[in-house]
Amino acid sequence: EAIARERITMFFGVPTIFIALLSMDLSKYDLSSIRYEMSAAATMPEEISRRWTERFGRRVYEGYGLTECSPFACYNDLVEHRFGSVGRAVEGFELAIFDDADRELPRGEWGEIVIRGPGVMKGYWNRPEDTAQALRGGWLHSGDIGRMDDDGYVFIVDRVKDMINLSGFKVWPAEVEQYLYKLPQVQEVAVYGVPHPEKGEQVVAAVVPRPGQRLTPDEVIAYCRANIAAYKVPARVDIVTELPKSATGKILKRVLRDQAAQP
Numbered sequence: 001e002a003i004a005r006e007r008i009t010m011f012f013g014v015p016t017i018f019i020a021l022l023s024m025d026l027s028k029y030d031l032s033s034i035r036y037e038m039s040a041a042a043t044m045p046e047e048i049s050r051r052w053t054e055r056f057g058r059r060v061y062e063g064y065g066l067t068e069c070s071p072f073a074c075y076n077d078l079v080e081h082r083f084g085s086v087g088r089a090v091e092g093f094e095l096a097i098f099d100d101a102d103r104e105l106p107r108g109e110w111g112e113i114v115i116r117g118p119g120v121m122k123g124y125w126n127r128p129e130d131t132a133q134a135l136r137g138g139w140l141h142s143g144d145i146g147r148m149d150d151d152g153y154v155f156i157v158d159r160v161k162d163m164i165n166l167s168g169f170k171v172w173p174a175e176v177e178q179y180l181y182k183l184p185q186v187q188e189v190a191v192y193g194v195p196h197p198e199k200g201e202q203v204v205a206a207v208v209p210r211p212g213q214r215l216t217p218d219e220v221i222a223y224c225r226a227n228i229a230a231y232k233v234p235a236r237v238d239i240v241t242e243l244p245k246s247a248t249g250k251i252l253k254r255v256l257r258d259q260a261a262q263p
């Protein structure tokens with residue numbers, strides 16, 4: 001209604017907004033004023049981008065960046081747009097793909113996205129060790145996994161760590177786990193993300209109660225709602241007797257993800 005009333009020409013949203021709009025009947029609204037749409041904050045599924053173009057005759061443009069680079073580092077070309085890509089480096093910036101030893105990889109190979117340019121931060125306030133880790137070798141290490149094609153277009157595939165991306169909001173499992181460990185009844189907990197058709201991912205917590213203690217999923221969720229931001233609250237809580245672990249005692253979240261994917 002606002003677009004039709006105000007004759008909006010540019011529309012910005014996270015991928016879930018575009019997904020929601022695709023599920024709606026918009027025929028009663030005059031949206032002819034829109035000339036440009038952009039998606040940010042999370043990677044737009046290529047299928048959604050293609051469906052949008054088929055339905056509305058326009059492409060959804062994407063960019064990529066971090067707070068640490070103020071914030072955009074690359075952006076999709078208005079003419080040479082490529083589905084599934086977040087674009088090429090913006091003017092003044094340089095992007096590369098590094099391996100685990102901080103060596104640049106050939107085009108087309110997957111690795112960590114690194115960035116340098118005038119917008120890159122000088123460092124984290126009063127966090128010299130984190131700064132040295134993030135800016136080693138003169139590059140900002142993003143922690144995101146991607147590849148670059150021969151023309152410099154960047155494609156993001158995964159994250160280095162276990163960060164959960166829920167409708168564009170970043171959820172750090174360790175932060176949620178710290179709150180859950182404050183519950184007296186909790187023995188162990190593992191928080192991880194599982195795919196969600198609309199939100200990208202959703203938060204799941206596997207909780208082991210202390211011996212002799214009783215704990216229900218509703219109690220865990222109620223505790224989280226009272227203590228952390230709504231988007232960080234687990235959508236599902238599994239009360240289990242034990243968590244899968246490696247020989248060294250490390251919790252194997254990949255096993256939990258695989259189990260959650262089972263019908």
